[in-house]
């Protein structure tokens with residue numbers, strides 16, 4: 456073989472050929488590596504910028520909970536609703552309530568409007584944030600013992616707050632009734648005003664409003680289905696208004712089949728849903744005369760558990776196969792367990808769902824896919840639930856949790 460130069464030693468040895476070939480191959484390889492790195496550095500899959508935080512709601516990620524999956528022989532996934540901009544699944548509900556009101560002409564974009572709600576929980580925070588993004592105001596009435604972090608968030612968002620004494624739902628000053636009344640008062644004051652001076656008010660009414668379960672039927676359910684290619688054997692959620700469990704179950708059962716998906720309502724102590732689903736009676740022993748404490752549902756867990764039937768629960772009640780009861784101690788220990796073993800810093804209702812997943816796993820075929828809702832983050836619960844959870848030994852075992 457002839458070398459590029461001249462003279463008698465112009466032949467390439469096999470050694471030369473191997474050297475040249477390896478230089479070429481490594482050149483190609485490093486170009487490929489460079490391209491791969493470049494693609495990574497270009498963050499090719501990043502979504503394009505959007506024009507408001509409302510557009511960031513939904514499309515939440517899902518994560519495999521490794522510790523629980525390995526221990527149970529299942530694949531237990533958490534749907535991370537805490538990734539929504541205002542920090543919970545309630546963003547979807549608040550946005551759908553407002554958009555539906557706009558479609559019905561009850562709110563008009565660019566004109567003054569106020570969204571009223573009675574809530575001590577995440578819905579108020581979602582309403583306040585979304586109202587700010589869309590040019591409306593929010594009015595939240597809530598019990599005067601609402602946790603400091605929730606109050607601070609609502610105040611930071613500039614919501615008008617009406618703090619009332621905790622009371623039963625039949626009391627006209629109960630916080631939901633107070634919000635409804637304030638909304639009615641505003642609309643009456645404004646009904647005769649010319650359009651340009653008129654302030655429109657809507658009562659969000661999350662427990663009864665159809666936009667609640669529909670938000671989950673139209674988006675949360677389809678997202679879960681897509682994220683697991685429809686391969687889902689069980690779905691677990693708690694029930695506050697019932698919007699999440701009704702909307703997601705309805706979508707998933709329509710797609711997967713009534714008997715192919717097992718839907719579980721994870722219920723905290725003191726709530727009536729456990730007996731309602733398993734025995735057809737809405738009752739809990741805390742309702743026995745003389746045993747009832749200040750709050751309707753006697754648990755440290757926030758956002759789930761109730762002792763009345765709401766429209767959003769009714770919509771999906773027939774789709775719920777079973778309710779699993781979880782006590783506060785189990786929830787508190789599970790929260791610490793997931794934080795320490797998986798880096799998952801979650802709120803109290805998510806901890807309840809995780810305990811229910813472990814209990815359910817005993818009756819599921821190995822390798823089943825179980826999805827739980829991770830409604831919000833531990834940071835919403837620092838002053839109450841996590842005050843207890845932080846004190847739990849980091850070495851707490853799953854066995855200890857289950858025996859609690």
Ligand SMILES: Cc1ncc(COP(=O)(O)O)c(C=O)c1O
Nearest residue numbers: 694695696697698699758804830
């Ligand atoms: C933290 C938390 N988890 C779960 C839920 C229950 O969701 P849903 O109202 O859709 O039943 C709520 C409801 O407020 C909540 O605040």
